[in-house]
Amino acid sequence: MSVAVRLFGERPYAEVSTTDVARGAGVARGLVNHYFGTKKELYLEVVRVMLTVPEVALEGLPSGGPAERVDAIVTWFLDVVSRHSTSWLAAITAGGMAGDTDVDQVIAEAIDVAAESILTATGLGTDPGEARRGMARAYVGMATYTAREWLQRGVLTRDQVHTLLTTTLLTMVEKVFPQAA
Amino acid sequence: MSVAVRLFGERPYAEVSTTDVARGAGVARGLVNHYFGTKKELYLEVVRVMLTVPEVALEGLPSGGPAERVDAIVTWFLDVVSRHSTSWLAAITAGGMAGDTDVDQVIAEAIDVAAESILTATGLGTDPGEARRGMARAYVGMATYTAREWLQRGVLTRDQVHTLLTTTLLTMVEKVFPQAA
DNA sequence: GGCCTTGTTGACACAGCGCCAATAGTGATC
DNA sequence: GATCACTATTGGCGCTGTGTCAACAAGGCC
Known part of the structure; x- marks a missing residue:
């Protein structure tokens, strides 16, 4: 989550891939989907945290x-x-x-x-x-x-x-x- | 161009495909790229027109x-x-x-x-x-x-x-x- | 009719996303 | 301590969408 907040904070939505988030957290990409569902849902959570x-x-x-x-x-x-x-x-x-x-x-x-x-x-x-x-x-x-x-x-x-x-x-x-x- | 303005006006960026724009204009998808370059450039033109x-x-x-x-x-x-x-x-x-x-x-x-x-x-x-x-x-x-x-x-x-x-x-x-x- | 320029298409390759079966850990129960 | 359920995690498959490019049609100049 902290990785996602950081990445979405410094790059626009389209230029942040779920692979980037996964790599930043040191896990496989599928895991991100498993916990956060779709990419947009992850972004939604990030925005919630930011606000x-x-x-x-x-x-x-x-x-x-x-x-x-x-x-x-x-x-x-x-x-x-x-x-x-x-x-x-x-x-x-x-x-x-x-x-x-x-x-x-x-x-x-x-x-x-x-x-x-x-x-x-x-x-x-x-x-x-x-x-x-x-x-x-x-x-x-x-x-x-x-x-x-x-x-x-x-x-x-x-x-x-x-x-x-x-x-x-x-x-x-x-x-x-x-x-x- | 008018088709793009209409579509981007009624749907968010990610939910408008260049195929939609091409179909709406009755042309092949490649033509859109030929004239407007990338999708973002097209969107940029659309925003310019809107504003x-x-x-x-x-x-x-x-x-x-x-x-x-x-x-x-x-x-x-x-x-x-x-x-x-x-x-x-x-x-x-x-x-x-x-x-x-x-x-x-x-x-x-x-x-x-x-x-x-x-x-x-x-x-x-x-x-x-x-x-x-x-x-x-x-x-x-x-x-x-x-x-x-x-x-x-x-x-x-x-x-x-x-x-x-x-x-x-x-x-x-x-x-x-x-x-x- | 040749010919160059412009307009247009379809297909190829690639990236990114969602999903899912398969595998590896992690305690609880007897 | 073996079994078992249950979670954590992975890698890969299929799909959609995008950018590019070679090939093909369509018109004016000579």
Whole structure:
């Protein structure tokens, strides 16, 4: 499994053969199929592992005003993504293997989790409605793009990312969310 | 080519064989390779076609204040994406075929074009600097996610999308961009 | 009619995947 | 300690799909 995570993290899906994974683990190729089923199922597990993120430290967010809460959640997000930058960004950036249904669903669930965290952190945890959920998912999308500009391209500093994300989220909380049904 | 666009638009990359494309066009499979080279090159062309968007009507944006310009550019974006929803969203959502370098680059270029349009429309066209470019790309990322929530999931109305995108972009122009070097 | 260029086909070879029968370990039971 | 069930593991078969290439048809120039 660790071999698969490493290989899929550094090479695209099509360029990683199950033979490579097997060789990396020092076993026969048939064994990979025996344990993980098909190649896509293995990749699915890999993506799950990559996207599984420690959700600790999110509960202890300050109970101050919106600005403080937003600041805390953004800080938490940046910590997480910078710690797991390579694998997490690779998985999210993978974006769905050109429209594959299963992989898309796994990624969508990870985005859902992040979006739900956003909503609870901003005080909209209880029944935010589908519209606000969608908006929160869109915000998570921007957050991942921003993180990519920071960690992969290096055109943004962490401070700039922080400012961008806190300012926009605060705007959404104050001006956009109230208008959503 | 049209057959390839249609097939890749409705099925994931791996589930579309060059034989399918050839049969759909009524020719032999070898001919596809003869004209387009490898399968990935064909897909690359398809993505290029999908992402090629009429850039008209963008020049005639109002010369009013920031709010009007932002409103105009968002309206233009929503028009474009709703008109080409299936193919454009499919290509962008494809997100890069699980990390493939070439496809990622094509998509990145399309995002660059959109980001550049954002910057010119907001009056930062001349030498905005790499930081603001990165922020604009991140905004385009959010815009695509938002469009997906609207057109694919149907949890947002066009009005809600419009409000979200104009408000956040205005915030970025007024509060975030000025701080970027 | 020759002839060169272009268009098109079918077949060959190869890589990668899923499956499955066969074999090697690993304790538990008496 | 031999037997037995059960898991772990291997190698190989068949299939699908891809890239390539030599061969063949189809048109314009002379």
